[in-house]
Amino acid sequence: MIRLTLLVGLWLAGASATQAQPFGKLVKKMPGMVSYTLRESFSKDVPGTLDKVKAWGITDIEFSGLFGKTAPELRALLDQRGLTCSSYGVSYDAIANKPDSILQNAKALGVKYIRIGSIPHKSAATLEMMQQAAEVFNRFGKQAHEQGVMFCYHNHGFEFQPYENGTLFDYLVKQTNPEYVGYEMDVTWTYLPGQDPAALLMKYPKRFRLIHLKDVQKGVARNDKGSMANEECVVLGTGQIDWPSVLKAVNKSSIEHLYIEDESKAAEQQVPKSLAYLKSL
Known part of the structure; x- marks a missing residue:
């Protein structure tokens, strides 16, 4: 009995040590992935795509949709593979008009965060637009x-219009309750409009909870469109983003989940390379 207890203790200690091993020096644990990265694959074969993600060593996924499954069905597929959905992406209209169904899905998925990807707009951001969004948020x-879930807003580039001594994004942050509203930084949609992602993280270290790791091809001009051609989304570390600076700021912030988002049609080839880059830092 003593020997068995000792063996079990040693095994548990070894398992704990394995789990505690860092992914890299700057990125402490294996990052997650946004489902949009493999959107075409998910739309055709959810179980097979989950197997592909797991084979990369990724266990944390932010789902931007349910890909034809119910939330309980998707949760079952994740549980079968030891995967988790930590964040659930929905639309602005959904949180404004269908909060109960969104929260029901979130509970079924077991998420800690619900986020939206942008504020609907057909023009440059306005103060009125941000005032209305703040109220909805x-x-x-x-x-x-009240349901144990944190709401986050994912910036999409257009929010960085000048306003007073800062931007309309600054206004939005100040007008939202930090107890109820967090933020998810999209690094590329912060950088391209002319902002410094690391500096913004340091400015609001307790407001950002999630982050999208996405790089943009060298030579792409600064803009606030929040979109780029698929081929302009490149392997992390080969584009314009200063990742060491960004990740050092991440480690001093309240960010809990890092997600790779690769919009390229070559994402299946690029994601493993991005993982290798992050681990090398």
């Missing part, structure tokens, strides 16, 4: 908080 954020 605070209202839904409170509802989500």
Whole structure:
């Protein structure tokens, strides 16, 4: 009995040590992935795509949709593979008009975060647009908080219009309750509009909870469109982003989940290379 207890203790210690091993010096653990990265594959074969993600060593996924599954069905497929969905991406309209169904899905998926990808707009950001969004975010954020979920807004580039001594993004952050509303930085949609992602993380270290790791091809001009050609999304470390600076800021922030988002049609070839780059830092 003593010997068995000792063996079990040694095994548990070894398992704990294995789990505690860092992914890299700057990126402490294996990052997750946004489902949009493999959107075409997910739309055709959810189980097979999950197997592909797991084969890369990724176990954490932010789903931007359910790909024809119900939330319980998707949760079952994840559980079968030891995968988790930590963040659930929905639309602005959904949080404004269908909060109950969104929160029901979130509970079924077991997520800690619900996020939206942008504020609907057909023009440059306006103060009125941000005022309305702040009201929606605070209202839904409170509802989500009561269910044990944090709401996050994912910036999409257009929010960085100048306003007073900063930008309309600054205004949005200040007008939202930090207890109910967090933020998800998209590094590329922060960088291309002329912002410094690392500096913004340091400015709001406790507001950002999630981050999209996405790089942009060298030579692509600065803009606030929040879109680029597929081929302009490149392997991390080969584009314009200063990743060491960004990741050092991440480590001083409240960010809990890092997700690789690769919009390229060559994402299946690029994601393993991006992982290797992050581990090498």
